[in-house]
Amino acid sequence: MKTIESKIYNGEQLARAEALRLLTEADLLVLGKLADSIRRRLHPDNLVTFVVDRNVNYTNICESKCRFCAFYRDEGAADAYLLAEENIYQKIEELVAAGGTQLLMQGGLHPGLGIEWFERLFREIKRRFPQVQNHSLSPAEITHTAGISGLSVPETIRRLNIAGLDSIPGGGAEILVDSVRREISPRKIGWEEWATVMLEGARQGLPTTATMMFGSRERPDDLVEHLFRVRRLQEEGGSFTAFIPWSYQPGNTELGGKTATGVEYLKALALSRIILDNIPNIQASWVTQGAKLAQVALFFGANDLGGTMLEENVVAATGCKFCMDMEEMLEMIHGAGFQAAQRTTLYRILQKFERKHRDGGTDIKP
Amino acid sequence: MATHASISGKVHAGERLTDDEALFLFESPDLLSIGELAALVNERRNGRRVFFNINRHINHTNICVNRCRFCAFSRTADAPGAYCLDLEEIRNRAVEAATQGATEIHIVGGLHPDLPFEFYLDLLRTVRAVSSALHIKAFTAVEIDYLAALAGLSVPETLSILREAGLGSLPGGGAEILRREVRDRLCPEKISGERWLTVMEEVHRAGLKSNATMLYGHLESHADRVDHMRRLRDLQDRTGGFQAFIPLAFQAGNNPLGHLKNPASGGVDDLKTLAIARIYLDNFANIKAYWVMLGEKIAQVSLAFGVNDLDGTVMEENIGHNAGAASPQAMGIDEIVNLIRKAGRLPVERDTLYNELKTY
Numbered sequence: 271m272k273t274i275e276s277k278i279y280n281g282e283q284l285a286r287a288e289a290l291r292l293l294t295e296a297d298l299l300v301l302g303k304l305a306d307s308i309r310r311r312l313h314p315d316n317l318v319t320f321v322v323d324r325n326v327n328y329t330n331i332c333e334s335k336c337r338f339c340a341f342y343r344d345e346g347a348a349d350a351y352l353l354a355e356e357n358i359y360q361k362i363e364e365l366v367a368a369g370g371t372q373l374l375m376q377g378g379l380h381p382g383l384g385i386e387w388f389e390r391l392f393r394e395i396k397r398r399f400p401q402v403q404n405h406s407l408s409p410a411e412i413t414h415t416a417g418i419s420g421l422s423v424p425e426t427i428r429r430l431n432i433a434g435l436d437s438i439p440g441g442g443a444e445i446l447v448d449s450v451r452r453e454i455s456p457r458k459i460g461w462e463e464w465a466t467v468m469l470e471g472a473r474q475g476l477p478t479t480a481t482m483m484f485g486s487r488e489r490p491d492d493l494v495e496h497l498f499r500v501r502r503l504q505e506e507g508g509s510f511t512a513f514i515p516w517s518y519q520p521g522n523t524e525l526g527g528k529t530a531t532g533v534e535y536l537k538a539l540a541l542s543r544i545i546l547d548n549i550p551n552i553q554a555s556w557v558t559q560g561a562k563l564a565q566v567a568l569f570f571g572a573n574d575l576g577g578t579m580l581e582e583n584v585v586a587a588t589g590c591k592f593c594m595d596m597e598e599m600l601e602m603i604h605g606a607g608f609q610a611a612q613r614t615t616l617y618r619i620l621q622k623f624e625r626k627h628r629d630g631g632t633d634i635k636p
Numbered sequence: 637m638a639t640h641a642s643i644s645g646k647v648h649a650g651e652r653l654t655d656d657e658a659l660f661l662f663e664s665p666d667l668l669s670i671g672e673l674a675a676l677v678n679e680r681r682n683g684r685r686v687f688f689n690i691n692r693h694i695n696h697t698n699i700c701v702n703r704c705r706f707c708a709f710s711r712t713a714d715a716p717g718a719y720c721l722d723l724e725e726i727r728n729r730a731v732e733a734a735t736q737g738a739t740e741i742h743i744v745g746g747l748h749p750d751l752p753f754e755f756y757l758d759l760l761r762t763v764r765a766v767s768s769a770l771h772i773k774a775f776t777a778v779e780i781d782y783l784a785a786l787a788g789l790s791v792p793e794t795l796s797i798l799r800e801a802g803l804g805s806l807p808g809g810g811a812e813i814l815r816r817e818v819r820d821r822l823c824p825e826k827i828s829g830e831r832w833l834t835v836m837e838e839v840h841r842a843g844l845k846s847n848a849t850m851l852y853g854h855l856e857s858h859a860d861r862v863d864h865m866r867r868l869r870d871l872q873d874r875t876g877g878f879q880a881f882i883p884l885a886f887q888a889g890n891n892p893l894g895h896l897k898n899p900a901s902g903g904v905d906d907l908k909t910l911a912i913a914r915i916y917l918d919n920f921a922n923i924k925a926y927w928v929m930l931g932e933k934i935a936q937v938s939l940a941f942g943v944n945d946l947d948g949t950v951m952e953e954n955i956g957h958n959a960g961a962a963s964p965q966a967m968g969i970d971e972i973v974n975l976i977r978k979a980g981r982l983p984v985e986r987d988t989l990y991n992e993l994k995t996y
Binding site: 303536 | 665667668671672675899900901902903904905906907930931932933934936937939940941974975978979980
């Protein structure tokens with residue numbers, strides 16, 4: 271373990287076996303200290319950032335039917351939906367009114383939506399809301415759209431980009447190991463197709479992110495493999511601005527089971543920070559972990575709290591519902607001793623916030 | 637002038653921290669270093685063992701003559717939702733708990749304006765009659781003070797009678813923040829901090845064990861917290877009667893003080909408070925993370941920050957939940973065991989007096 275620690279402090283790369291050992295044998299605080307040292311090296315400014323955003327889930331109709339998902343519906347289901355375009359514009363208008371800068375559109379793999387539907391929608395969004403970053407469509411959706419439209423993935427990305435897609439979120443990565451994917455999401459694209467979309471997006475100049483959903487059926491070495499594959503993709507020209515690990519939420523899903531505990535989350539997060547030192551930002555997931563643990567996560571490798579999420583439907587469908595407004599976000603960050611800053615999707619700082627004084631008899635320092 | 641290095645040196649040497657040093661740690665942003673020191677202290681005392689028990693809470697009434705500003709549980713007698721359980725109902729709950737393997741019944745309630753002293757004796761006798769294997773941990777120092785006045789007896793005399801009726805030990809509630817300036821704003825009708833300590837001293841002198849709590853994250857300053865812990869440490873030096881220290885995270889829901897929740901108090905403050913308590917309260921055997929108030933995630937993570945006790949299965953918690961606690965109202969044994977194991981620790985079921993019953 272001492273060897274592993276000194277390798278990390280010297281900025282040397284770990285082998286898979288060493289990463290696995292950290293994950294399965296190291297004390298939580300040991301992992302935390304290692305991750306925190308990297309986080310402070312990469313982000314010496316003591317800032318913790320967040321983006322004001324909205325997730326618009328344009329449809330819940332999905333052919334993928336992943337077993338861990340509580341959000342999807344069959345086309346004929348009573349509560350299946352496809353949002354009307356005007357409804358989508360209305361939502362973006364509300365986002366802009368709330369000072370938001372990021373739109374994250376994500377939906378099911380709808381059998382009837384070809385590239386023209388997205389092109390028209392993205393063009394109109396860009397025309398009406400040029401200031402909003404259109405950070406939309408995970409690799410599974412892009413691959414699906416390409417298939418429906420008889421296009422190649424590069425051509426699909428090119429056309430979406432021209433229509434107004436600004437960057438690609440890293441959803442649908444789950445665990446990038448096909449044996450796990452066959453078990454939890456047998457109809458979804460395999461890990462190599464996920465990688466292909468991300469590398470092609472990067473080649474065309476689009477920023478991307480990467481996620482990891484852990485705590486379902488993977489083994490610890492699958493989780494390690496995921497991190498090493500993401501690391502490798504970044505080395506091969508990837509454009510990942512951030513990595514976002516979050517834990518499987520079993521409520522209302524076919525797969526069922528338990529969610530990962532707080533300790534398991536912090537360990538996975540810390541290991542992510544340690545292995546992925548070629549990705550600048552690690553996000554804590556308050557949506558799945560709640561505000562208390564997300565705040566603690568800032569000492570276990572996370573330097574960003576993701577979005578305020580005016581709207582979120584996919585995790586909420588599992589019954590896991592945490593709310594966050596800007597005020598609460600600032601309190602969380604300042605309460606942990608960091609300075610809060612609102613950022614864009616691409617991590618440009620828009621404004622920094624000063625810690626508020628408390629009235630009343632406290633000795634809390636300004 | 638305290639520094640991390642000087643404090644670390646003292647902790648490694650097993651020396652007691654001063655108030656200034658505890659205050660320094662509260663003001664320090666270095667969560668993980670504080671956690672490491674607390675983990676070291678805990679490791680020396682408890683190794684990898686983490687305690688829990690199988691218990692049930694019974695809150696016999698929510699009718700209370702006090703109006704503590706932080707409390708979302710209390711009602712006046714005529715208010716909607718006011719209740720007082722009768723002895724039959726209490727018996728049923730105790731029977732249910734015994735059937736489910738509970739070893740402890742935890743009883744606290746409001747200061748009811750009309751119930752006679754005999755009710756409390758009947759309450760204890762009723763539970764006692766259900767099973768002699770059930771340890772009765774009942775009545776905070778605030779209730780003991782109230783019952784003594786009700787009976788027109790001294791505290792030692794009152795305790796002696798309650799004990800005969802079945803009282804086994806006392807919980808640690810009602811301590812809130814002991815310092816007068818905070819108490820005057822937080823719970824002006826409640827007994828003073830000095831009185832709370834006096835009652836606890838008499839409890840310990842009577843040969844009964846108790847716990848000690850601290851309600852934090854509202855109006856109090858860090859200095860108030862240190863003052864609180866110093867008074868507990870002093871009393872513990874004299875009596876040794878406290879079993880566990882239990883910091884309680886203030887719940888902001890459904891109460892007049894909700895808006896005064898200290899915004900700086902979140903998961904990081906929870907862990908720091910537990911860790912500093914472990915380091916500073918060197919004469920307390922156990923630091924307990926009460927998952928009802930903290931949530932299971934932070935309670936589990938706190939096992940790496942000096943905590944060695946996760947309380948119990950609880951079964952039907954009311955007080956924290958009336959104040960908006962988001963945790964479940966009970967936890968299964970397998971869930972507690974899973975949390976402890978996944979934290980890399982050894983789950984040990986204990987009884988109320990910290991005798992080890994079973995290792996999982």
